[in-house]
Amino acid sequence: MSIALALSAMVLLGSTHFINGLLARFYPPLNIAFYTHLGGALVGFAGALLFSTWEPTVWIWGALAGIGSALGAWLLYQGLSRAPFAIVVPVSAVAMVTIALGLSLIFLGERPNAWVWLGVILALPAIWLTAGGGKPSKTRMNSSTRAGLLLGFGAGLGFALQLHFLGQGPERSAFYGNALCMLSGAVCCLPFYQRTHPARKRFTLLATAAGGISTLGLTLYAISRQGQLAIVSIVIVSMYPLIPVVFGSLFRKEAVSGTAMMGIALSIAAMMLIVMGNY
DSSP states (O other), X not given: OHHHHHHHHHHHHHHHHXXXXXXXXXXXXXXHHHHHHHHHHHHHXXXXXXXXXXXXXXXXXXXXXXXXXXXXXXXXXXXHHHSOHHHHHHHHHHHHHHHHHHHHHHHHOOOOOHHHHHHHHHHHHHHHHHTTOOOGGGSOOOHHHHHHHHHHHHHHHHXXXXXXXXXXXXXXXXXXXXXXXXXXXXXXXXXXXXXXXGGGHHHHHHHHHHHHHHHHHHHHHHHHGGGSOHHHHHHHHTTTTHHHHHHHHHHSOOOOOHHHHHHHHHHHHHHHHHHHTTO
């Protein structure tokens, strides 16, 4: 059941990135981040009132996770404005999973078996390739590339902190934790909000809806960690770049590159190994 929850979380979070990726072509990225966090907070609090129990410590973990989420979004969009997509996104994705794994090993003392470790080893290049990363030797190391690498790593750090802090909250308060995370993130994004033409209001609704989808995904992620090693949930959820690639191919008829195909194949192999390690 925990594996299924983590896979569902991956699909939901990947769907959020697919929607926001489409919106980013027409709407300021940090506005998208603001409305995504705001929509996530609304859905989170509605779910909390229906399904969650308040625990006194949940607000601490939720607020810290929101700071990490906003930091990750801000650095990611800064990186995308200065460097190529194929540098910033793969670096941030791999940095996120690597740092999150390190936090789990150091602070939670987890000891996965050999099958899980093999899945993790395959997952890192799989995430890189699926997110569009190529051979580093083909990249010219200029100032924009260096900025993209640093900002991508910083974004990965922010998102890793978000995942780590969300996992520390009590399971019974998962919706409250995610709602507070999103509310905290929205507050952090608010100073960077840009006024736009009123005709673009439909984009705010789509970004808000994407935030609600994201909160559902993060809630499933938090719950999935309770029944298995955190490392397993982190690796599965971190493969969310699969979803924008697949959806782009199905709905927008976008060609899937050979690099992405290799990443998809490695991702499937990694997930199979991780599932085997849990049975």
